[in-house]
Structure formats: structure tokens, C-alpha cells
Amino acid sequence: MWALRFVLSRRNRREVLVQLFVTGIKSLGVLSVVAAFIGMILALQTGLELRRYGQEVNIGTAVTVVMVREMGPFMTGLVIAASVGAAIAAQMATMTVSEEIAALEVMSIDPVRFLVMPRLAAMLVMMPLLTVYTNVLGVLGGAVVGKTQLGVALPAYFDNAIQFVRNKDLYVGLFKAMVFGVIIVTVACQQGFQASEGAVGVGVATRRTVVISFLTILAVGYMITRLFYT
């Protein structure tokens, strides 16, 4: 309730909107390229192997299952960690080393509530939706490769695509993406708030944010998979 009231308050709503725009819309370009090529690579690699057995028509299943379960949330997490997470860390670190955070505290403004919450709210909303976008583009990229490189008809590709995917796969993937979003914002803000030693500290915080986010996303991704599929 507190979080909802926070988001809906007029001042914070504008900040959340800005963060939604930065996190979501500004990431679409790079995410589109990554998603499409991930789907195309998956389709090509899987299709070339399956073609040896005359089963290339099943690439729709392979691409969709892999994208929805793992690669969609994982690649979205990596891209957002590398772009948005790094930006958040750099911004927080700069504010820390220039003592803007301290100034906020002097003014009795909670920096977590003022700086972290809009980013966290935006990330919680945007990460699952960006993952849906990644999934769609990945599946479409696979379809293009299947049609042009492997001679798989589009109806056959899409029939196979939905053959073995369940709603559970989709929503577990979205849940992963949401958790990845929390990880990215938390790590970035924590590293930013702990920055020191001027510009060098900003660089260190940014680098460590990306590295820690990547490793945490991998580990947490495995744990969530194990939690839901074993």
C-alpha cells in the first residue's frame, strides 16, 4: 500500500514515468537487436543439427521454449544491467562522491525513497514487459531464419512453437525478469551509494555493478529454474 501510494503521488509519478521511459523505451533499440539475433542464432544452430535428422521443422519448439524459459529473461537482464544498471550506478556514485546524497539527508529527504524507489518501481514494471518484447522478437527472428535458411514454413514453425510451451513457462520467465530487475536496481544503488574517491570511485562502482549483476542474475536464474522445474 505504501509503495502504491508512493508511485501514485504526483511528484513521484513524474519521476517514475521518467524512469519507465529511461528503463523501457530507451532500451528498446539495443534490446531489439539482441533479441532478434538471439532467436536467429538459436534457430540456426538448432536447425542445422536437427536437419541431420530431417527434424528442422521442430526449431519453432526449440527456439520458443528456450526463449520463454531462459534466454528471454536472461538476455533482458544482461542488457538492462549493462545499460540501465550501469547508468543508475554511475548516477548514484556521482551523487555520492559529490555529496549530493549527503545534502539530501541534511534536508531530511530519504535518498532511498527519493532516488531508489522510482527506479525500483519502473524496473518492476518494465522488466517483465521488456521480457515479453524480447520473447516476441526472438521467436520472430527464429521464424525468419527458419523460413529463409532452413525452408521451414511459417505456419509449421508457429504450430510447433506453441506445441510444448505452457503458461507456467511464460510466467516463471516473467517472474525471473522481475527478480532480475530488483537485483539490478539493488546492486546499482548499493554500489553507487558506497562509491568514494571521486571519478575513480564512479568507474569502480559502475564496473562492479555490471559484474555483480551479471553473476547474481546467473545464480538466481539457476535457483529459480531449479525451484520451479525440479
Add this chain to the structure above:
Amino acid sequence: MRRERIRETSMEVTVGAFLFMALLALGVFTIILSRQSLFRPTLYYDVTFRTVMGVREGENVYLRGVIVGKVDDIVAERGHVRLRLALNRPLELHENYKIEILASSLLGGRYLNIEEGDEDRPLLSPGTPLVGTTPKELLDEATRTVASVRQTLEGGVLDQIRSIVSNANSIVARVERGEGTLGRLTREDGLYADVSAAAASLRKVVDRIERGEGSLGRLLTDDGRVYRDIEATAANLRKASDDLAQGRGLLGKLISGEDAMMEDLRATVASVRAVAEGLRRGEGTLGRLLTETEVYEDLKQGLRELRATIDDFRETAPITTFSSIFLGAF
């Protein structure tokens, strides 16, 4: 300030549009993956199986090869497993219906296949509990089949096959050595030439037949006249045969063994034989004529004298006639 407001509005519109599109895509994905139609009511059927061999919720249900729904729920109960099927069309099952669990591929995955049964069988009454056929494990079936084949082979069939192969090798060796007709055919050109010549001759004969030459050719190419002649002949023969069989005519009566006729024939033959024997023994005039030369000579002499008498009478006949007429006047 106004520019700031426009920028903010633009940002709101962009973010809103993206959220709307993404949520719409999520909704469509959800509906597609749930395999349920929004515009058609979902019908639920319970089917019990003794075992379901790892079927999971969400597996497809096929009716005559068309996906009609999915497995909605699986409940393990005492002695059986109950599957709830969510279908998008009603089932019309006949008494010999069949619901079975099949493997999608060797690598795994299963689906339910429904066969409605023969249309000439009565329909199941509403509320009849549906019972599924126990599924067959594809790999287990393959293993059992291989074991069965091996058992069959090891039970003597393999020895027979070896024997057949050995015999075939022997035959091939003989052919290679040029033994037998087949061997000579492969070795000797003369035999081949003979066969070729025979084939050529045969071809000529066939060509002549096809051209309608000769009796056989005419028989094959004729417009039916020969056939009709043969048919008429056959009909005549059949009629004659029928007459004989039914004892009509002399020959028929003889063949049919009619008693009176046979008795007459036997008596006639006996009489002829008796006459012949009498003649041979020289009995009677005719017998003596046959056996005694004097009788023949006397008869010959008598005939000569008779002829001379007739000649005399013929010569004196005008005088006698005239005398009779002249003397008759007085």
C-alpha cells in the same frame, strides 16, 4: 514550461503505448498457450486410466488428428488415475470408442488420442464413465519386439537362414563355374544366341498371330465368325451328347442299354451266326452252293439251258401267235 509539458506528454504517450502493446502481447500469449478459445464454451470430460505413464497437465488432446483440447487436471485416485479433459467441442462417443495415451516421439512427450468408435454402434448414454486404454511405452514395446525377434531367430530360423544362404552361395558358385543351364547361359555365347534365336522366332510367330495370319491368328483376330462356328459345333456336339445320354436314337438306345433292343440285337446276331455256320457247313441250298462245285456246275448248266429255251421260245413266238390267231378264226 510549455515545451517541458509537451515533452512530458510525449513521454507519457510513448510509455503508455509500450505498456499497452506489451500487455496485449502478454494476454495473447497467455490465451494461445492456454489453448482455450474465448468465444467457444469449454467442455470438460473425465476419463479414468489405470496408469497414465507420466502424462502432464496441458498435454494436447486429439480427435481424428485434430487438436480439440488439453489435459486440464490429473488426479490420482484409489486404483486409477482420473484425467479431466478440457475440450472445445462436444464428443459423440459410440460403444467401441477408444481413448488412449500415445507418445509424441521417442524423446518423450505424450498426447491423448480419442477415437469416437463406429457409427453403426449405439451412442454412449450421457453420464457414462469414460475409461481410457492403458498406454504403451514405445521404448518398452520396441525392446519387447526386438527380444521376440531374437528369440524367433535363435529358435532355428537363424539356422535355416544360414542354410539358405549357404545354398545360395553354392548355386552362385556353380553359376560362376558355368555349370548348369544358368551357368552356361552366363558363360557360353552360343546358348545365348540360341535363346536369342528362339526368342526371335517366337516373336515372329507372335507377330504373325497378331497380324491374323494362320489358323491361330484368324482365331484371335477374326470378327467372330470362327468363334460362332466353333460355338455352333459345340452346341451340336452337346445336343448329340445329350441325345446319347438320354438314350435317343439307335446309338443312344445301345449306349443306354435298353433291354428289348439288346435282346433283339442279340437274337439277330445269333440267327445270323447260325445261318453263317450252316452255310459254312454246306447245309441247305445256299450252303451247298457255297461248298459243293457240282451244284454250282449243275446250276450253271441249268441256267444255260433255261436261257436257250427262252431264246427258242422268243424265236417261235411270232409263228405261234399267228397260228393261234389264224386257227382261232375257225
